[in-house]
Amino acid sequence: MIEVNHISHSFEGKQVLFDISSRFEKGQTNLIIGASGTGKSVLLKCIVGLLQPDEGYVTYDGRDFTSGDRNLKIDIRREIGMLFQGGALFDSKNVEENVMFPLNILTKMPLDEKLDRVNFCLQRVDLENVNKKMPSELSGGMKKRVGIARAIVNNSQYLFCDEPNSGLDPQTSITIDNLIKEITIEFDITTVVVTHDMNSVMEIGDYIAFMFEGRLLWEGSNDQIIDCNVQELENFIFANKLMRTMRNMKS
Amino acid sequence: MESIGKFLIFMGRMFIRMESFGTYFKLTVDESIKVGYNSILIFAIVSTFMGAVTTLQTAYNLISPFIPSYVISLVVRDMTILELAPTIMAIVYAGKVGSNIAGELGTMRITEQIDALEVMGINSASYLVLPKIIASLIMYPLLVILAGYLSLLGGYMTAVLTGVMTGYDYIYGIRYDFVEFNVKFALIKALAFAFLVAAISSYKGYFTKGGALEVGQSSTSAVTNSCIAILTADYLLAKLLL
Ligand SMILES: Nc1ncnc2c1ncn2[C@@H]1O[C@H](COP(=O)(O)OP(=O)(O)O)[C@@H](O)[C@H]1O
Numbered sequence: 138m139i140e141v142n143h144i145s146h147s148f149e150g151k152q153v154l155f156d157i158s159s160r161f162e163k164g165q166t167n168l169i170i171g172a173s174g175t176g177k178s179v180l181l182k183c184i185v186g187l188l189q190p191d192e193g194y195v196t197y198d199g200r201d202f203t204s205g206d207r208n209l210k211i212d213i214r215r216e217i218g219m220l221f222q223g224g225a226l227f228d229s230k231n232v233e234e235n236v237m238f239p240l241n242i243l244t245k246m247p248l249d250e251k252l253d254r255v256n257f258c259l260q261r262v263d264l265e266n267v268n269k270k271m272p273s274e275l276s277g278g279m280k281k282r283v284g285i286a287r288a289i290v291n292n293s294q295y296l297f298c299d300e301p302n303s304g305l306d307p308q309t310s311i312t313i314d315n316l317i318k319e320i321t322i323e324f325d326i327t328t329v330v331v332t333h334d335m336n337s338v339m340e341i342g343d344y345i346a347f348m349f350e351g352r353l354l355w356e357g358s359n360d361q362i363i364d365c366n367v368q369e370l371e372n373f374i375f376a377n378k379l380m381r382t383m384r385n386m387k388s
Numbered sequence: 389m390e391s392i393g394k395f396l397i398f399m400g401r402m403f404i405r406m407e408s409f410g411t412y413f414k415l416t417v418d419e420s421i422k423v424g425y426n427s428i429l430i431f432a433i434v435s436t437f438m439g440a441v442t443t444l445q446t447a448y449n450l451i452s453p454f455i456p457s458y459v460i461s462l463v464v465r466d467m468t469i470l471e472l473a474p475t476i477m478a479i480v481y482a483g484k485v486g487s488n489i490a491g492e493l494g495t496m497r498i499t500e501q502i503d504a505l506e507v508m509g510i511n512s513a514s515y516l517v518l519p520k521i522i523a524s525l526i527m528y529p530l531l532v533i534l535a536g537y538l539s540l541l542g543g544y545m546t547a548v549l550t551g552v553m554t555g556y557d558y559i560y561g562i563r564y565d566f567v568e569f570n571v572k573f574a575l576i577k578a579l580a581f582a583f584l585v586a587a588i589s590s591y592k593g594y595f596t597k598g599g600a601l602e603v604g605q606s607s608t609s610a611v612t613n614s615c616i617a618i619l620t621a622d623y624l625l626a627k628l629l630l
């Protein structure tokens with residue numbers, strides 16, 4: 138479980154996060170949703186330690202990650218896996234080297250063990266026979282899969298995904314979403330996904346935090362979201378014609 | 389001024405939370421190939437032609453029965469060692485290697501590869517930049533030595549082929565009144581320029597913000613700033629050491 142406590146952040150005097158608090162439970166897919174530019178990525182970066190929040194702190198299963206000591210931070214870092222928006226695969230390394238990279242850096246495993254683990258993870262994300270391909274030879278969906286494999290290769294306890302289905306077609310999006318959900322349940326990890334895709338919300342949103350202009354306005358599950366009473370969230374959800382039709386059919 | 393401060397902080401960041409020696413060794417070898425081996429061809433072409441042209445132009449300027457022809461190669465030698473091989477080649481080096489470094493790091497920044505390293509707990513400044521600087525410090529002086537030889541060789545071939553002087557005179561001039569310190573001075577300059585190009589270009593690339601357009605701007609600004617730094621350092625070193 139990850140707890141976010143009163144996080145605020147600003148860039149050069151411009152505040153982008155206002156006192157955000159939330160809890161992300163283990164074994165479920167937690168979503169942070171909201172329109173572009175509302176600070177979702179900044180919040181995620183504060184949670185994983187890429188940005189230092191101005192105020193507030195984050196705990197990982199009770200361990201203080203923001204102000205804890207250095208060794209504790211290093212320990213927690215080893216348990217974090219992150220999928221970046223474009224995959225963020227290392228251009229100069231092939232698929233196998235990319236997935237193996239965290240093992241090289243974080244563990245002292247022998248090579249054959251590392252290879253086994255890499256192949257296991259690649260199979261888990263339904264990629265086979267691509268070990269020697271370079272990132273530039275992969276499609277968008279495949280890059281995301283490799284990114285997921287790299288994020289889970291070191292038995293991560295916490296998985297973060299920033300817009301996992303941006304730039305993908307609807308069908309591939311759903312496959313990636315489901316893959317994230319399956320992995321979350323299978324490995325019993327805490328997963329946090331940033332998205333602005335309503336499909337993902339309805340498909341995999343066990344817990345949803347809605348952000349608007351740097352503030353957290355609503356939390357709940359995807360069963361509750363249709364009946365939320367927050368105007369900003371309604372505008373966000375029903376910007377989509379399909380969702381509007383669904384609401385009209387319901388009432 | 390502020391950016392010089394930021395630059396120094398960036399340099400300092402390379403030496404905290406470092407990875408194992410083996411990691412850096414492997415990365416440095418990779419970078420050396422990129423920085424050094426891949427620059428051999430351009431260095432060979434530019435330096436050979438520079439030697440050839442310098443010989444022709446010196447010969448053109450020195451046509452006088454009172455000046456012995458070996459003075460031509462003496463001038464070519466001193467120009468090569470003092471300025472052409474270390475400094476002019478550094479400008480070429482900034483164009484080739486500096487833009488490459490800034491482009492690579494800038495792309496890694498905007499595609500979040502640098503963030504990916506940081507999330508894994510790696511000090512990305514150290515992991516990415518230190519090997520480039522070390523590789524540059526090792527390879528650039530070697531490239532300068534190569535450029536020096538080829539420039540003199542280019543001059544020799546031109547001298548003999550066009551008949552401005554005999555091969556014997558050329559060699560005689562090259563050996564005449566040779567000051568060993570000039571070679572050391574050239575190598576000191578080479579080390580300084582190697583550091584400046586790698587460090588400035590890394591800095592420009594590492595702090596790229598935005599998208600593909602900004603990566604291009606970083607590359608350009610890496611080359612411009614490297615060139616200014618090279619010429620300033622050239623002037624200062626000449627004042628200090630000569
Ligand atoms: N490194 C940065 N420097 C300055 N401003 C930033 C930086 N990163 C993000 N911002 C600003 O913070 C706000 C939130 O951005 P972001 O979290 O990326 O939005 P999104 O919800 O689309 O992920 C935006 O207004 C953006 O301009």
Ligand SMILES: [Mg+2]
Pocket residue numbers: 177178299300
């Ligand atoms: Mg974002």
